[in-house]
Amino acid sequence: xxxxxxxxxxxxxxxxxxxxxxxxxxxxxxxxxxxxxxxxxxxxxxxxxxxxxxxxxxxxxxxxxxxxxxxxxxxxxxxxxxxxxxxxxxxxxxxxxxxxxxxxxxxxxxxxxxxxxxxxxxxxxxxxxxxxxxxxxxxxxxxxxxxxxxxxxxxxxxxxxxxxxxxxxxxxxxxxxxxxxxxxxxxxxxxxxxxxxxxxxxxxxxxxxxxxxxxxxxxxxxxxxxxxxxxxxxxxxxxxxxxxxxxxxxxxxxxxxxxxxxxxxxxxxxxxxxxxxxxxxxxxxxxxxxxxxxxxxxxxxxxxxxxxxxxxxxxxxxxxxxxxxxxxxxxxxxxxxxxxxxxxxxxxxxxxxxxxxxxxxxxxxxxxxxxxxxxxxxxxxxxxxxxxxxxxxxxxxxxxxxxxxxxxxxxxxx
Numbered sequence: 001x002x003x004x005x006x007x008x009x010x011x012x013x014x015x016x017x018x019x020x021x022x023x024x025x026x027x028x029x030x031x032x033x034x035x036x037x038x039x040x041x042x043x044x045x046x047x048x049x050x051x052x053x054x055x056x057x058x059x060x061x062x063x064x065x066x067x068x069x070x071x072x073x074x075x076x077x078x079x080x081x082x083x084x085x086x087x088x089x090x091x092x093x094x095x096x097x098x099x100x101x102x103x104x105x106x107x108x109x110x111x112x113x114x115x116x117x118x119x120x121x122x123x124x125x126x127x128x129x130x131x132x133x134x135x136x137x138x139x140x141x142x143x144x145x146x147x148x149x150x151x152x153x154x155x156x157x158x159x160x161x162x163x164x165x166x167x168x169x170x171x172x173x174x175x176x177x178x179x180x181x182x183x184x185x186x187x188x189x190x191x192x193x194x195x196x197x198x199x200x201x202x203x204x205x206x207x208x209x210x211x212x213x214x215x216x217x218x219x220x221x222x223x224x225x226x227x228x229x230x231x232x233x234x235x236x237x238x239x240x241x242x243x244x245x246x247x248x249x250x251x252x253x254x255x256x257x258x259x260x261x262x263x264x265x266x267x268x269x270x271x272x273x274x275x276x277x278x279x280x281x282x283x284x285x286x287x288x289x290x291x292x293x294x295x296x297x298x299x300x301x302x303x304x305x306x307x308x309x310x311x312x313x314x315x316x317x318x319x320x321x322x323x324x325x326x327x328x329x330x331x332x333x334x335x336x337x338x339x340x341x342x343x344x345x346x347x348x349x350x351x352x353x354x355x356x357x358x359x360x361x362x363x364x365x366x367x368x369x370x371x372x373x374x375x376x377x378x379x380x381x382x383x384x385x386x387x388x389x390x391x392x393x394x395x396x397x398x399x400x401x402x403x404x405x406x407x408x409x410x411x412x413x414x
Contacts, residue, residue, distance in 0.1 A: 008173065009173065009174065009175065009176070009178055010173045010174065010178075010180055011174050011178035011179055011180050012138065012179055012180050012181040015138050015139070015142075016136065016138045016181055016183070017136050017138075018136060018137070018138070018181065018183040019128075019131055019136050019137065020162050020183050020184035020185070021137045021138075021160040021161045021162055021167075021181050021182055021183050021184065022126060022127050022128040022131070022137055022160075022162070023124060023125070023126055023127075023160070023161055023162065023163060023164055023166075023167045023253065024124065024125040024126075024127055024137060024140070024141055024144075024158055024159070024160050024167060025122065025123075025124055025125075025158065025159045025160075025161075025164070025167035025168040025170070025171040026108065026122060026123055026124075026125065026141075026144065026156050026157075026158050026171065027121065027122040027156065027157050027158075027159075027168075027171045027172070027175070028104065028121040028122065028154055028155070028156050028157075029064075029154075029155045029156065029157055029175060029176045029177060030061060030062065030063050030064060030067075030176070031061065031097065031100075031101075031120070031121035031154070032050045032060055032061035032092060032097055032121075033048055033049075033050050033061040033062060033063045033066075033090075034063075034154050034155065035093075035096050035097055035100050035154065036048070036050055036090045036092075036093070036096075037063070038153050038154075039096075040090065043088055043090075045065065046063075046065060046087075046088060047062075047063060047065040047066035047068075047069065047071070047084050047086060047087040047088070048062070048063045048065070048066060048087060048088050048089075048090060049061075049062050049063075049066055049071060049077070049080055049081075049084070049087045049088070049089050049090070050062070050089075050090050050091075050092050051077050051080075051089060051091075051092065052077070052091060052092070053077060053089055054077065054269050057076070057077040057078075057267075058073075058074055058075060058076055058077060059071060059072065059073050059074060059075045059076075059077060059080050060073060060092050061073055061092075062080070062087075064176050066080075066084050066087050069083045069084035069087075070083045070084075071083055071084050071087065077089070097120055097121075098120065100152055100154060101120045101121060103151065103152050104121075104148055104152065104154070104156070105117060105123065107144065107147055107148055107151065108123055108125055108144065111125065111127065111130050111134060111140060111143075111144060112125055112126060112127050112129060112130045113255060114126035114127075114129070114253045114255050115253070115255055116253045116254050116255055122171075124164055124167065124168075124253045125253065126252070126253035127140050137160040137181060138160065138179070138181050141158040141160055141179050141181075142179060144156070144158065145157075145158060145179065155176065155177045157171050157172075157174045157175045157176060157177060157178050157179070158171055158174065158178075158179045158180075159171030159172070159173070159174055159179075159180050159182070160179070160180070160181040160182065161181075161182040161184075161187065162182075162183075162184035162187060162247075163187070163247065163248075163249035163251075164249055164251050164253070165200060165244055165249040165251075166182055166187055166190065166191065166247065166249070167182075169190075169191075169194065169198055170182050170190070187247040188219075188222075188246070188247050191218045191219070191222075191245070191247055192217060192218050192219030192222060192245075193217055193218075193219065194217060194218045195216065195217060195218075196210050196211070196215060196216060196217060196218060196220070196221060198218060199218060199221065199241050199244055199245065200244065201237060201240060201241060202241065206233060206237070209232045209233060210229075210232065210233075212232075213228060213232055218244075218245050219245070221241055221242065221245040222242070222245035222246050224242075226238060226239070226242055229241065229242060260357065260359065261355055261356065261357040261359070262289055262292045262293055262296070262298070262300070262355070262356045262357075262359070263289060263304075263306075263353055263354060263355030263356065264285045264288040264289055264353065264354060264355075265285070265306060265351060265352065265353030265354070266281060266284075266285065266351065266352055266353070267308075267350060267351045268349070268350060268351070268352075270348075271309075271310040271348025271349060271350055272348060272349045272350075272352070273347075273348045273349070278339065278349060278352065279336055281352050282305070282332055282335045282336050282339060282352065282354060283328070283332040285335070285352065285353065285354035286328045286329075286331040286332035286335055286354050287328045287332075289328070289331055289354055289355070289356050290325075290326055290327060290328035290331055290356075291328070293326040293356060293359075294326045294362075297361055297362050298326065298356075298359040298360065298361065298362060299324035299325055299326045299359070299360055299361075299362050300321070300324055300325060300326070300331070300356030300357060300358055300359055300360075301320055301321055301324045301357070301358030301359075301360065302318055302319065302320045302321065302356070302357045302358040303318065303319055303321065303331050303334040303335055303338070303354070303355070303356055304316055304317065304318035304319075304338070304354070304355045304356075304357065305317050305318075305335045305338045305339050305342075305352070305353065305354055305355075306351070306352070306353030306354075306355065307339065307342055307349055307351070307352060307353075308349065308350045308351035308352075309347050309348065309349060309350060310347070310348040310349075310350050312350070314351075315342055317338040317339070317341065317342055318338070318357075319334050319337070319338055320358070321334065324358070324360055326362065331354065331356060332354075335354050339352075
């Protein structure tokens with residue numbers, strides 16, 4: 001069984017008036033796949049995989065029916081289809097996911113301003129201030145899940161606890177389509193039987209070190225002498241895990257959390273060697289990045305490229321700009337220069353990525369007296385307006401009409 005197939009599901013069935021579990025972690029169930037099924041309702045109940053077919057494709061998402069066969073996200077598509085040959089493969093539509101995510105986040109904001117998005121399909125909420133209006137955390141979470149399903153057709157699982165760490169762990173145990181409340185007084189009873197891999201920061205290497213000490217559960221870590229943990233993991237990691245194992249997590253819900261980077265990358269079916277084709281892909285990716293910058297009201301101070309060669313060697317290059325930008329042409333110019341300065345000559349590229357970072361709100365940046373990017377900015381904002389009215393692809397750059405690189409599609413990062 002897959003770790004994500006819902007086989008270890010635990011939920012709170014009876015309503016509880018407990019108010020100590022005021023941190024909620026809401027996580028959408030099989031989000032990308034569930035959004036796709038809104039357009040293909042006849043596939044509900046069947047194993048469905050979201051991703052591109054191809055020799056180098058990976059699974060973007062999978063329904064719980066597919067996960068029961070051991071299919072997980074990021075798995076090579078070929079492996080997934082060997083495990084579940086009867087699965088239906090659907091192409092991803094990232095614009096749909098962004099629209100659905102925005103709807104869900106608006107619903108959360110109607111309950112409390114203390115919402116901290118973690119990714120496109122999950123968020124923390126602090127509902128202490130909402131208890132007087134909407135009832136205890138159990139009632140709030142139940143109402144949120146009901147409204148999300150009613151308005152979007154999507155299903156969310158929620159964990160409620162006194163800390164972020166335990167709330168996130170609880171939402172994972174409640175999946176799919178569940179709610180698990182862990183009152184503060186029951187935190188250690190819930191935590192200590194969990195495996196050590198449930199601790200944030202414990203990957204395969206750390207787990208192996210802890211297991212050599214005979215530690216297999218979070219309770220074992222809580223009971224272990226701190227100096228033994230320090231010898232195995234180092235002082236900082238040992239103290240971090242020791243605190244979590246005792247249910248202590250001082251982090252608060254931070255609603256100001258903002259997108260730190262915006263990026264897109266593409267993997268090719270065949271290694272790309274033609275310099276002009278590489279330039280076109282860099283421009284295409286820069287277009288997607290700039291569009292998201294403008295839509296989010298950001299400008300970027302730094303542009304980076306990611307290049308992965310046929311032998312899987314991966315390099316990144318970054319450049320800080322003289323003036324922050326949201327213009328694709330500027331981003332593409334910098335990305336091309338970074339690519340040209342890399343040891344890529346004559347080597348086939350398996351993957352190309354373009355990323356913008358050092359984000360600042362657009363209105364806080366004053367442009368110079370002479371703005372070389374102004375003509376391109378006007379053209380690109382005009383394209384934005386056309387796309388808003390007629391859809392993406394209604395207007396395209398002439399240089400991108402020639403499209404000879406077989407690829408899986410652009411995947412958003414950040």
